[in-house]
Amino acid sequence: xxxxxxxxxxxxxxxxxxxxxxxxxxxxxxxxxxxxxxxxxxxxxxxxxxxxxxxxxxxxxxxxxxxxxxxxxxxxxxxx
Numbered sequence: 001x002x003x004x005x006x007x008x009x010x011x012x013x014x015x016x017x018x019x020x021x022x023x024x025x026x027x028x029x030x031x032x033x034x035x036x037x038x039x040x041x042x043x044x045x046x047x048x049x050x051x052x053x054x055x056x057x058x059x060x061x062x063x064x065x066x067x068x069x070x071x072x073x074x075x076x077x078x079x080x
Contacts, residue, residue, distance in 0.1 A: 041053035060068070 038053050041049040044050050
């Protein structure tokens with residue numbers, strides 16, 4: 001194994017680790033910020049809060065993640 005090569009890329013690898021940790025933290029914050037209101041609406045006794053939360057959860061849980069990703073990626077491209 002070429003140690004010179006390892007020394008050249010170790011900085012890039014460490015930068016990638018930092019970016020990954022930042023993205024994970026941001027995803028957790030955004031996910032919780034979206035999940036808490038939906039969960040509270042889902043357990044609410046008011047039907048006008050409960051029904052949209054139920055439909056949202058039904059749609060998200062009822063479709064595979066790859067389908068959701070394709071719909072977002074290709075669907076958002078349809079708008080100018």
